[in-house]
Amino acid sequence: METVEYKSNQKTKTQQKMNGAQAVVHSLLAEGVDLIFGYPGGAIMPVYDALYDYENELTHILVRHEQGATHAAQGYARASGKVGVCIATSGPGATNLITGIADAQIDSTPMVCITGQVASPLLGTDAFQETDVIGISMPVTKWNCQVTKASEIPGAIAKAFYIARTGKPGPVLVDITKDAQFEMLEFSYKKFKGMRSYVTCPALNLTKVQEAAKIINSAKRPLVLFGQGVILSGAESQFQNFIEKAGLPSAWTIMGLSALDSDHYLNVGMLGMHGNYAPNKLTNECDVLIAVGMRFDDRVTGDLSRYAKQAKVIHLEIDPAEVDKNVKADVAVLGDAKEALLALFQCVENREHKEWLQEFRKLEFEEYREVIKEELNPSQGELTMGEVIRSVNDHTEGKAIVVTDVGQHQMVSCRYAKFKQSRSLITSGGLGTMGFCLPAAIGAKFAKPNREVVAVIGDGGFQMTIQELGTIFQTKTPVKIVVLNNEFLGMVRQWQELFFDKRYASTTMVNPDFQKIVQGYDIKTKKVTERDQLNASVQEMLEFEGAYFLEVKVGKENNVFPMVPTGASVSEIRLK
């Protein structure tokens, strides 16, 4: 195998003998990494010492908590499509990564985490800051390994990057003992080329493609459900060509959001618990369901025993373990979404399905009349979350990257934010990690410095990773932070109202003065309490050059509707 060429300064180019810590840095450079997020500590100090010599080539962003490093790396990965990298010390540094790793695992985000570990003779002795991070992270990583010899470092990192980004992407962790970081080695880097036990992508079966096409061609009421698979395989245009040719109404999971233009005539909206009325209702009336790169999560399907039973199901999926896991497929097309969609495009016939599409439009209008109109353009009463998002849409014209936290504001953002470009909505979908947004927005802004990044957060989630304001302050990252403050843990409160007799157990938030806190970080702030201040304030925020914090006081007890209650069928979706 050939040795990889990569940029590095003159001094080290000729110097092949180095220590393990330098090998970590050189390996990252060889993988094309130019930005990492992390937090130093005892067991990772040699790597930080090595990083000190490479500040121009490898930027390290000092976060304020290791969890912030993982979410920032996730935001970076999701916005850019590249592998996010974070670095932490042993013990608490390593355990603080776990939430972000679990989030990346369930949302298939490519991420490489490097942790320091106590020196190998101390392993298993309960040494200072020793924790079994390999054991702890095993259930939530795609792959992990511990390195105790310097000579193993380049190989382990090469393998880590390969596994993180190929196939169904995911987080990997490389744990490196401190003695391995100090040990000398002869450095050479070989890109990892694959292994027999790891099939990154099943080969496309053309017979299955033809079977699928036959069903699609004879469908009268087809419905496409698309997920993040379309984005991960870079298949946005192939997807659009496919649905346009076959005339397929297409609904998205929140992980698939922004893969298709919000205003595309075949975009029929959001699936799932707080999704749109039409696609949920009509899931149980379509004759063919075509799932593209999505995994039938329970938040999307509701009660499985009453989910699309009338429909023939076609499932385009890269991961064999996802086929038939929740919903039985009549035809499963295994493989990369782009390849599968290209092949399928060739086999499907031109269709329009005008009348069927009209049924979506009718239900859309019903939802507009009952829910959306008042949510987006209320004339009186408290401010709604929806009108804030509408105002952001009006000023960004769908060109911003919207990052959300978890809860009511997340559902509202996903429902109403408009997108013209893929990889523009970054949210914690599978794990539902409160505190995700602020650090993820930092990562997204580093990935796409020329795009507007708007972080929409609730007052609860904001306080879960509020310390990352320090990262914004130090790095001067110009993210726009919109906190929708209802002084409640809104989503839980909504459930308490609907399903727990309004017993608001521990959901009231007595909040500090966020303005003062944020001002302490020298970030420009504004608080909106009245409707007539909203548009001008959003405009001011977006026109401001640096970071900006906009707090909007929204209705305390507003609910997100429509809603598919837990245990109900998607067709039982409620408008109020």
Added chain:
Amino acid sequence: MKKRYTISVFTEDMVGLLNRVTIVFTRRKINIESIAASDSEVKDIHRYTIVVTETEDTVKKVTLQLEKQVEVIKAVYHLDDEVIYQEIALFKVPTSILLQGGEAEYIVRSHHARVLSVEAQFTVIEKTGHAEETQNLFDELEPFGILEFVRSGRVAITKPMRTLTSIVHELENT
């Protein structure tokens, strides 16, 4: 309906992989009835033989989850009648019981068990067979006093003729 399945997992040789494999079961609260790890006929490929009692649907999904692990080469599952399987049991009994009137000795002979070691104080007997067979011997020897007993996990050879070598060959050429 739940049935007893033997899952054979072929893997690369890697520290910690057994943990990854068992996590697939424990996460779904599936009890592993027995597990055995060994080499296979192919150099550098290890195999785990895992016995569970579950529905076929669950076993199928678990097998796919096992194959999803980066260092798992192949995972297959079989019903009892699709595999040839054995377990080995060792019994430590007082040597004296084999000298008293020959009844215990008769039991050992009738079960086709082997005597591995005879010491002044104790004798070690080996019986290979299905769990039911080693259990029968245990039940019959128990009244005489068993000092120590141990039974291995199941090891199994599958009846279908597809060889690991051919699977590996296929994977290495894709």
